[in-house]
Amino acid sequence: MLSSRSLLVILLLLIGNLSIAQEEGKKIFKIFIDPGHGGKDTGKLAKQDGMKDEKHLNLIIATKLGNYITEKIDNTKVIYSRTTDKTISLDEIVDLANESNADFFISIHCNSNPNTSIYGTRTHIHGHKFGVSRNLALTIEKEFKTRAGRNSLGIMDAQDRGTNLQVLQYTKMPGVLVECGFISNLAEEKFLNSDLGQDYIASAIYRACKTVINDSGIKSENRDTIYKVQILSSTAPVNFKEKRFRKLDIRVEEFYYKDKTYAYQYLAGREYEYALAEKLMNKLRKEGFKDAFIVKLKDGEYKVNRTSR
Template identity: 35%
Template sequence: MNRVSVFLMFFVLCSISFYSFGQNLEYKIKTIVIDAGHGGKDPGAVGKQCYEKDIVLSIALKTGKYIKDNFPNIKVVYTRTTDVFIPLQERPEIANKNKADLFLSIHANSLENNTRTYGTETFILGLHKSKDNLAVAMKENSVMLYEDDYTNKYEGFNPKDPASYIIFNLMHSLHIDNSTSMAQHTEHQFKERVGRRSRGVKAAELWVLRKASMPSVLIEVGFISNPTEERFLRSEKGQDYMASGIFRAFRSYKEEIERHSSRTLEAKEKPIILESSTKVYYCVQIKSSSKKISLNDKVFEGLENVVETHVNGVYKYSVGQSSNLKTIIDEKKQIKKIIPDCFIVAYHKGKPISIKEAKKIQKS
């Protein structure tokens, strides 16, 4: 794939993401796709007593059952439910075709000639910051080598060549906030509730995440090259614990983004006309101009309920008006995906004031 093609693909995906933000502020998670890594002729990591493909399939199925039992309205889709080989590119495509709201890819780790390293780690799509992260990416991406004509299928990508990983420079920011949130919840549950050693949230150039058009994470449940951890992951109890940890992380993630979505929609459904208000209101300023801009202008594409104010001869445009500063802070995190240089401002009696002054007025 040449650079022009990469750029065009990035532009289209970003456009889809921005459109979704403007059209789908309030949503409930309806579909989750759970991907058990490897399978069939691809064993994945090989331990002394087990294969990665078997451990992660069991954990994936248990995770899905926890979700179905607790959230019967959520559709759970598996990339595989038996010991079969699924090409790498088909896994995220299953999520895309099912319009999934979240994609979880479950794996187990291994280090050659190292039996001491242990612990969990959860990856999001991004640029590797260490050789260890690159090594994980190369290991997981090398699944494509089991496929015929993989060079053409994967657009000339060579999982063993570090130079191939430059294409991820243009892709790592999509869905980054929600993916990071799910990853953080996962590692928190593994550490605090399951009692495992957490190696943290990391970023790597993982093809299976790159092709997913929704928040997605790759979970490494432990190192089967470590005999103690291998025994735990092989056991029914260990697999139950890991699955329940992933489920609880999903539950926390679901509650977080749905709660935020409801707050955001409420703020946008009830815009405040700042000029006529006697209360203190906060908002996210997205644009200012000496000339009036139509609210239907392309510059506001993907945004809803844009409010115009005219202060000292300058037209200012903002979104997300609320008297609750916390709501606006959350709002800004979302708006920054579209307008990176947006910032929070406060108004009182139609005039802009400092955040400090606004807080003082609200306390009085």
């Protein structure tokens, strides 16, 4: 039987352990890894015999990256958009990432070009004004160049590209999309298909993550103020199967306000700059939504009721 004194000692020991555990686990750094494409969406097709299509290479590199991160950086958790060869839409990837509340979003891709002499790595971000994303992208490219011996083609944002990348535009956390090399280039395709090459790429990205986490800690970016384009409002819910919605290359969100006459409002897009929202508004007006206008919202202060896809 235990004396009351030894019970007290055990109790104190338990409390002591509890507080240590709490301190150790004070913040888990979550990294969302998206191996691009999958399933029916093969991505870029392999060029040489015996080589893998992009979707397979992306999954292999992403898995290696995730393993490096969980094994070598303390207090991290990796979440994947997919761990098997399954089809997943861009909307689904965005939803999964946002629901996971990850601190970083990393999408893994391989590039291709009709000009087979082009080779090298490139890291994409949504906007240069997002400092954490930019820092991570620059660090990844630096690692590629200095430690993995790759031909770094640098970083690019939506303005540099002249186009948005949905997974970077709609995700709420700092994020990068890494093009690990060109499978259209014979030598680079071989490199990306080799176990060693995949390790080089994955460990370069892992080291960049580690550097950014250690140097600047966990920082989010100010993506609170967003612009969306309202395309219509209605007293009753609309049918998203109608042609006017299906033909849009953008997802429409339904907001519901029970106290308003036009209780159902339909918004599209997610921009962080007014000028870009204006561009989207003009495009949507041309596509049949003549009364489209811009609304400014605080992220997190609205709830999407339903989406068109």
